[in-house]
Amino acid sequence: MQQVIDFISGFIQVSEAELHFIADNLQYTSFKKGEILLQQGQIPNKLSFVIKGAVRGYYTDENGMEHTLGFAFENHPLGAFDSFTQQMPIGFTGCALENTDTIWISQSAFYRFLETYPRYEKVVRTIISQYMTLEGEKTKLLRIISSKERYRALLETQPELIQRVPLKYIASYLGITIETLSRIRAKR
Amino acid sequence: MQQVIDFISGFIQVSEAELHFIADNLQYTSFKKGEILLQQGQIPNKLSFVIKGAVRGYYTDENGMEHTLGFAFENHPLGAFDSFTQQMPIGFTGCALENTDTIWISQSAFYRFLETYPRYEKVVRTIISQYMTLEGEKTKLLRIISSKERYRALLETQPELIQRVPLKYIASYLGITIETLSRIRAKR
DNA sequence: CTCATTTTTTGACAATTATCAAATTCCAGA
């Protein structure tokens, strides 16, 4: 709860009434490692926030291959803003990499909140924009031709990933094979 | 002008008053092929809409290499929603591929409009979300390992690109060399 | 702590792709 408030406070000064509303409408769910938090193809009905743990987002293509799209750690919302806003099927599955605790608000409560406190529209727009910027950074990363350079760029921008995420998912995230990643890492 | 209204009408029923406001605050700028519409690093002060022509978005990396990030054709807004909202430097340069006409609204007018007609907050959120979904599709495309498959996927999802955009930019967009693209195309 | 399972590494080889060079085709402006 405090973590959610801290997150929002980074964008706007939260009033007592707003605090109350939020407190009254948050729910808590805990997931064990390996459990699914979000299923590709489902239409989202809540907005989640990771308070502890780590989640991997991936999508399964026509050939049944999994492609890792990203990760969410504590103090970050759990993606899918676009599907949430548009009420469209989520484009990825979220799976807990570790035991993970989340806090969430139902879609109806979320929109009630926005209607009651419209000044948060701008906050939401800003948050979505920030995640859009991140998404843009990802496509820039993927356009780096050499695998070695891609890995180096990831090390520079998100060193914490390598500590916390199994290498096979890092490889998948970078769009290379596990073996290639292993060899890149072996050379110093 | 009509094109902008049509675009917005896809999201919401536009009232007379709103129409008036929009008409009073739109400006027109025309660009010759090769001219820069948007410069990487600048902070955006307007929101543009392409009414005719085509624009290529690219960023220049530390080594001075250009990487094509996307294209905007007629009846589409000219990206950078994230930078616009956050007032941060734009992450790419927009260059006219053809003679291009744009219509735009200044940032101040845009925010005045949103304050006057707050029901458009939801529209803006939806539009941003849609472009976020597109950005997500791009990263999915780029994670396809084989160049051949990447090209095939592009052909399927955006065949119009190949008709209208010089191949060297398509190659850059797909993250492969011009020669490789040429050879992929040569084989049927 | 032990054992089974998963993850990561390593090796050999094949396929893909980048690089460099040159030829050819295309296109815009004179």
Added chain:
DNA sequence: TCTGGAATTTGATAATTGTCAAAAAATGAG
């Protein structure tokens, strides 16, 4: 219509990366 520069293609070669197989290391459940 002609022409020079840009875009695309083609060729030869080297480097990178994927694939398959197996070994080694790490992890977790009991």
